[in-house]
Amino acid sequence: MDPNTWLLDTAQVELLEINYDVTAVVPFIGNIYLDENFGYIIPGALLLYIDDALRKSATIEVLPYQRWPSYVATGLNPAGGKINVFYAVSFDELFDSPLLMGKLEALPEFKVQGKIHQFVGHGLEEFDRKGFMYDLQKIVQAGGEIIGDIPYSHYSFLAIPTRRGFGGIEHLNSASLMLATRNVLSDTAARNVFYAFLAHEYFHTYNVKRIRPIELGPFDYSRENYTNLLWISGGFSGYYQYLIVKAAGLTSNANVLEAYRQHIANYENKPGHLLESAAQASHNLWAEGEDASSRSAEQQAKTISVYDKGCAIGLMLDLKIWHETQNCRTLDDVMRRLYVRYDKQLHRGFTEQDFWSTCESIAGTTLTELKSYANTTAPPDYPKYFSYAGLNIDTVSHQSPGAYLSADAVYSDSRFFVSSVEWPYGGWKAGIIPGDQILSIDGGTVINLPLEEFLKEKHAGETVMLKGSA
Numbered sequence: 001m002d003p004n005t006w007l008l009d010t011a012q013v014e015l016l017e018i019n020y021d022v023t024a025v026v027p028f029i030g031n032i033y034l035d036e037n038f039g040y041i042i043p044g045a046l047l048l049y050i051d052d053a054l055r056k057s058a059t060i061e062v063l064p065y066q067r068w069p070s071y072v073a074t075g076l077n078p079a080g081g082k083i084n085v086f087y088a089v090s091f092d093e094l095f096d097s098p099l100l101m102g103k104l105e106a107l108p109e110f111k112v113q114g115k116i117h118q119f120v121g122h123g124l125e126e127f128d129r130k131g132f133m134y135d136l137q138k139i140v141q142a143g144g145e146i147i148g149d150i151p152y153s154h155y156s157f158l159a160i161p162t163r164r165g166f167g168g169i170e171h172l173n174s175a176s177l178m179l180a181t182r183n184v185l186s187d188t189a190a191r192n193v194f195y196a197f198l199a200h201e202y203f204h205t206y207n208v209k210r211i212r213p214i215e216l217g218p219f220d221y222s223r224e225n226y227t228n229l230l231w232i233s234g235g236f237s238g239y240y241q242y243l244i245v246k247a248a249g250l251t252s253n254a255n256v257l258e259a260y261r262q263h264i265a266n267y268e269n270k271p272g273h274l275l276e277s278a279a280q281a282s283h284n285l286w287a288e289g290e291d292a293s294s295r296s297a298e299q300q301a302k303t304i305s306v307y308d309k310g311c312a313i314g315l316m317l318d319l320k321i322w323h324e325t326q327n328c329r330t331l332d333d334v335m336r337r338l339y340v341r342y343d344k345q346l347h348r349g350f351t352e353q354d355f356w357s358t359c360e361s362i363a364g365t366t367l368t369e370l371k372s373y374a375n376t377t378a379p380p381d382y383p384k385y386f387s388y389a390g391l392n393i394d395t396v397s398h399q400s401p402g403a404y405l406s407a408d409a410v411y412s413d414s415r416f417f418v419s420s421v422e423w424p425y426g427g428w429k430a431g432i433i434p435g436d437q438i439l440s441i442d443g444g445t446v447i448n449l450p451l452e453e454f455l456k457e458k459h460a461g462e463t464v465m466l467k468g469s470a
Contacts, residue, residue, distance in 0.1 A: 004222050006048075020045055027160065029098075029169050031409050039065070040160055041175075044095030048078025049221070054091045061085045064101045068111040073100040073120035074158045075173030092218055096172045096209075100158040110137040113150045121159030125182040127254035132185060138248035139195060143202050145247070146332050147339050148238065151210060157198075166197055170204030177201065192251050196259065199248075200241035207240070208233035211338045214349035229352060230282035231374060235310010236335075238263065239318070257391075260315055264382065264393075267308040269424070271301045277378040278309040279375045297433075313373055316385040320370065321363045323388035333362045403458030409451045416446040418468075432466070440467040 010016055022045070024034040033040045043060065056294075062072045062084045076086035076097045082406065088094035100120060100273075101138055107119040107129050117131060117140055136157075144150050155172040165404050169176045175198075184194040208216065215227040243258040247454045267273050276284075318331035337358050342350045350358070360367050372378045386393045406425030409418050416438040421428050441454045458464060 002222065018048065027162075029160065029167070029178055032161070036065075036067075038068075038100065038104065038160065040158075041099040041101075042095075043097060043099070044221070047094070049095075054218070054221075056090065058088045058091055058094050058095065059085060060088070062099055062101065068102050069104070069312075071101070071104060071106075073104060073106070073118070073156055073158055074098065075151055075152070075154070075171060093172055095221070098158060098171060098174065098176050100160070107133050110140075110307075112137065112140050112144060115150045115152065116154040117157075118154070119157040119159065121127075121157075121161075121177075121179065123161030124159065125161075125180070127181050127185050131466045134193065135248070135250055136198065137197050138250065139244060140202055142244045142247035143199060143205075146244070147205075147206050147336055149339070152206070155205070166194065168197065168201040170201055170209060172205075172209050175204070192245070192255055195245045195248075195250050196241045199244040200237050203237045203240050203244060204233075206339060207237050207335065210343040211335060212343075212349040214351050214354075216349055224286050225281050226286060228279040228282045229355070230285055231278035231306040231310035231313065232355065233310075235278070235308070235312075236314040238307045238311040239314030239331075260311065260447040261393075263308045263311040267304060268395075269314060272304040272306060273309075274377055275302050276304050277376050278304070278306060278313065281306045281309065296423075297421045297428050298423040299422075309373075312380065312382075313370065316373070316380065316382070317359065317367070317370055319385045319388045320367065321359075324363045324365050329362050334359050337362065373400050399460075402452060402456035403460060403462060403464065405432075405451065405455060405464065407451065408439060411447075411449075432464075432468075433470075436468050436470055438466055438468045441465070443467075 007239075008016065022032060024032040024039075027033045027035075027040075028135040029040065030042075031040075031043055032045050041062075059079045060076075061082075064070055064072060064084070070083060072084050072086075074086060074097055076088055076094070076099075078091065079085045079087035086097075086099075088097065100122070102122055104120050104122050105124050107121075107124075109118040110133060111115055111117070117137070117138065140155075154173070157177060158174055159177040159179045162178040162180050164180050166180065167178045183190060185191050213227040213229040213233065215225050215229075216233070219225055239260075242251070242259045245251045246253065246256050272281075284303065285306060314331065317334075321329055321331055321334070338350055338355070341358070342348055355366060356371060359370075369381070375379050382393045384397055404425065405427045406422040407418050407427035408420045409416050411417075418432055418434050418436040418438065420434055423434050440446060443456075446454070455464065
């Protein structure tokens with residue numbers, strides 16, 4: 001058998017009991033984690049399954065550590081009113097429903113269309129909890145209104161702590177979050193970024209968990225599941241996250257346009273946009289994501305982000321539909337039709353042909369050019385699509401002020417570390433690599449400032465003297 005499969009002879013056995021250990025030492029939402037304070041369990045990484053039982057219902061009973069509260073947070077439904085016994089309609093639902101337990105804090109829950117939504121976390125720091133939940137309700141409301149349906153009985157945001165920033169993984173009836181909550185609402189800019197992130201993760205409840213490429217469920221759990229359409233799943237969620245926050249009344253039109261500008265700039269300023277299509281980036285994302293740290297700066301530079309390119313395509317597609325239908329239809333209509341047709345009626349994902357035929361049906365015209373933007377490296381005609389909305393976009397390259405070292409750095413524990421290096425520019429040619437510590441720049445002591453601040457008086461072609469240690 002293969003490394004993922006056990007073959008057991010049960011001919012003479014009525015009851016088989018299996019005991020096994022699972023490593024749970026990395027505090028990350030993509031892993032199982034357990035310590036004296038909390039436990040985060042992904043059933044798909046913990047439980048065995050029988051091939052012919054994957055589509056059958058299942059129940060699971062959770063027994064938290066005796067020194068913890070008995071409460072377990074999850075997107076699963078309770079089974080028969082029993083404490084910490086949960087029901088799943090299939091193993092697919094069970095495997096896609098993390099469980100969080102331990103020393104938790106549950107923020108005040110809210111309802112949208114009569115469905116309970118909760119935010120439960122461990123290690124939440126100081127922030128305006130009441131104001132945050134009020135805003136989160138508006139985000140969920142705005143996200144649900146795009147599709148017009150709330151497809152679950154209740155929804156859980158599950159949060160575990162991290163030292164800085166935030167990240168998330170979407171699930172069928174929940175979202176797993178890693179948060180450093182101390183500064184997420186500290187100012188308007190930080191709040192805009194954080195709320196867009198939450199809107200992105202929540203919209204995945206529809207776009208990828210239900211409106212999904214056909215390869216993304218039901219899964220073959222014995223191998224990787226590749227698709228060429230992650231630019232829709234990730235990129236369109238990136239497009240919609242800003243519209244959701246705007247519809248919730250939590251940001252401005254100017255902020256939305258600036259966010260789209262940044263996604264386009266990220267894509268256009270990376271060498272990979274000449275080498276890799278959105279479809280190729282989607283297919284390659286699984287293998288590349290397994291261990292991104294093992295890739296060189298050159299390898300990373302030759303790729304693109306499905307989030308950046310997908311967001312740009314989503315924006316242009318939406319503008320195209322608006323234009324062709326004289327403002328009568330939008331990309332929302334595409335998403336709703338995909339949801340009803342393939343998730344609700346056919347109970348399957350969509351193929352690439354299904355997606356484009358739906359788009360063309362809504363738009364009332366062929367979309368050959370937009371298809372090429374997804375499947376080739378053809379340069380997008382941004383001005384044409386932006387003009388449909390009366391918008392201008394400057395696509396001319398400009399010399400930025402100061403010098404460009406092609407490296408980013410972070411200040412941590414009173415030290416300045418290189419976080420990334422971009423191929424094929426000066427920093428990369430000089431042999432700088434991520435993890436290097438910068439001790440001085442042109443003989444001056446480094447302090448907690450963005451790296452570009454040290455270089456703003458420099459000019460292209462000048463030499464910058466860095467002292468560092470590996």
